[in-house]
Amino acid sequence: MTAYIYKIRMGGIGSLLLILLLVLFGVGNISPVHAEYGDLVLNENAEAEGMPPVIFPHWFHRIRFRCKVCHADLGFKFKAGGSGIDMLKIIDGQYCGACHNGEIAWSVENCNLCHSGKDGLRTHVHGSTLNKLIVPVKDKSKNKKAK
Amino acid sequence: MKSFFRKFLCHKFSVAILAATFVLSLAQTSFAADPNIFNRLMKAKEEKNLPPVRDGIHDPEGEGASLLQPPKEAFSNMVKGKAGNYVDWVKSLKEGKINPRYDRLDPNAKPIIMDLNIVREVKGSMPDVVYPHAQHTEWLDCSNCHPAIFIPQKGANQISMASILLGQKCGVCHGKVAFPITAKTCRVCHSKPKAKKVKHKKSAKK
Numbered sequence: 001m002t003a004y005i006y007k008i009r010m011g012g013i014g015s016l017l018l019i020l021l022l023v024l025f026g027v028g029n030i031s032p033v034h035a036e037y038g039d040l041v042l043n044e045n046a047e048a049e050g051m052p053p054v055i056f057p058h059w060f061h062r063i064r065f066r067c068k069v070c071h072a073d074l075g076f077k078f079k080a081g082g083s084g085i086d087m088l089k090i091i092d093g094q095y096c097g098a099c100h101n102g103e104i105a106w107s108v109e110n111c112n113l114c115h116s117g118k119d120g121l122r123t124h125v126h127g128s129t130l131n132k133l134i135v136p137v138k139d140k141s142k143n144k145k146a147k
Numbered sequence: 148m149k150s151f152f153r154k155f156l157c158h159k160f161s162v163a164i165l166a167a168t169f170v171l172s173l174a175q176t177s178f179a180a181d182p183n184i185f186n187r188l189m190k191a192k193e194e195k196n197l198p199p200v201r202d203g204i205h206d207p208e209g210e211g212a213s214l215l216q217p218p219k220e221a222f223s224n225m226v227k228g229k230a231g232n233y234v235d236w237v238k239s240l241k242e243g244k245i246n247p248r249y250d251r252l253d254p255n256a257k258p259i260i261m262d263l264n265i266v267r268e269v270k271g272s273m274p275d276v277v278y279p280h281a282q283h284t285e286w287l288d289c290s291n292c293h294p295a296i297f298i299p300q301k302g303a304n305q306i307s308m309a310s311i312l313l314g315q316k317c318g319v320c321h322g323k324v325a326f327p328i329t330a331k332t333c334r335v336c337h338s339k340p341k342a343k344k345v346k347h348k349k350s351a352k353k
Contacts, residue, residue, distance in 0.1 A: 032203065033202070033203030033204055034193060034194055034197045034201065034202050034203055035197075035202040035203055035204040035205075036196065036202065036218050036232060037230075037231040037232045037324075037327065038231070038232065038323060038324040039202075039204060041204055052206060052209065055199075055204055055205055055211070057215070057218075058324045059218055059221070059222075059232050059234075060216065060218075060221065062236065062245075062247060062324075063221060063245050063247060064247055064248065065247050065248050065251070066247045066248065066249050066258065066285070066286045066287070067286045067287050067291065067320075067324075068249065068258075068286060068287050068288040068291060069248060069249070069250065069251050071287070071288075071291055072287070072288035072290050072291050073250075073251060073288075074251070078291075078319045078320065078323075098251060099251060104251065104252070112209055112210035112211045113210070113211045113214060113215065114211070115211070116199070116205050116206060116209050116210070116211025116212060116215065117204055117205060117206060118203075118204060118205065118206050119206070121204060125323045125324070126204060127231070127327070128314070128322055128323045128327075129312050129314070129318065129322030129323070129327060129328055130312075130313060130314045130318075130322065130323075133312060133313070
């Protein structure tokens with residue numbers, strides 16, 4: 001009889017232990033996003049077309065080119081997803097394709113180097129002030145419905 | 148036999164209790180240790196410049212995440228900064244730590260620098276803003292800002308911190324890629340002290 005009680009208690013303590021361990025180490029390790037300031041996530045067409053979102057690291061390109069090369073000479077707009085880029089334009093040497101052609105930089109055959117984002121990310125500039133200040137309207141409505 | 152069974156269970160039980168107290172003590176130290184601890188509401192410092200595998204936007208199992216360069220490696224020789232990428236891009240360029248091309252094809256093309264400071268008087272108590280064309284023309288072409296974002300005429304542009312924070316005017320770049328608007332960067336722009344005392348004396352004489 002006593003043994004039976006112990007067993008129950010142990011079960012309780014075991015689950016408590018598990019929960020505590022999860023809280024301490026499990027949840028603590030689920031890290032928020034720590035991507036680089038200015039990293040672009042581009043998912044205007046990518047996922048709808050069956051490819052992972054594109055990540056564009058501004059910092060990497062800034063080391064090699066001044067802003068003006070892309071934003072004045074190549075016609076990139078100052079807005080994430082605002083230039084209307086698709087693979088056809090890139091293959092034809094416009095936008096990213098002006099350099100990513102196997103001559104100035106690696107060519108577009110390296111799909112996974114750009115299409116390297118996690119599924120479900122929306123188009124945005126990581127770390128942008130706007131992103132921090134404004135909560136997307138869609139999410140808000142979802143929360144209200146849930147409540 | 149029965150007693151052995153009981154002893155075995157008791158042993159297990161005590162081990163479990165020990166483990167539980169250990170974990171509980173850990174939990175207490177990490178959650179509710181001292182009600183008067185230092186920095187109760189201060190956020191822990193974020194980890195900086197994480198590699199693509201750990202940055203939270205790259206798919207850690209994808210090919211890209213393992214092949215792409217970790218930013219820390221690229222920034223190791225550059226001048227450190229206080230916000231954004233934690234790199235001072237302007238100083239790094241000035242000191243020759245980086246040598247970004249001004250032309251896509253010509254590595255020797257040199258920028259056309261315009262050395263003109265624009266002072267903007269500010270309404271509140273903050274120091275006036277000095278806008279240096281020099282640092283901006285190192286990176287940008289005139290057409291990047293004029294005339295779409297800033298009308299090239301004195302007094303023609305209304306700028307407020309609110310519009311900047313919402314991504315207009317200076318905020319087209321600052322707050323996205325160029326240094327962000329944080330408490331540590333206010334004084335980068337708000338850099339010219341106001342001549343307050345002189346004004347006070349004049350008004351007193353009248």
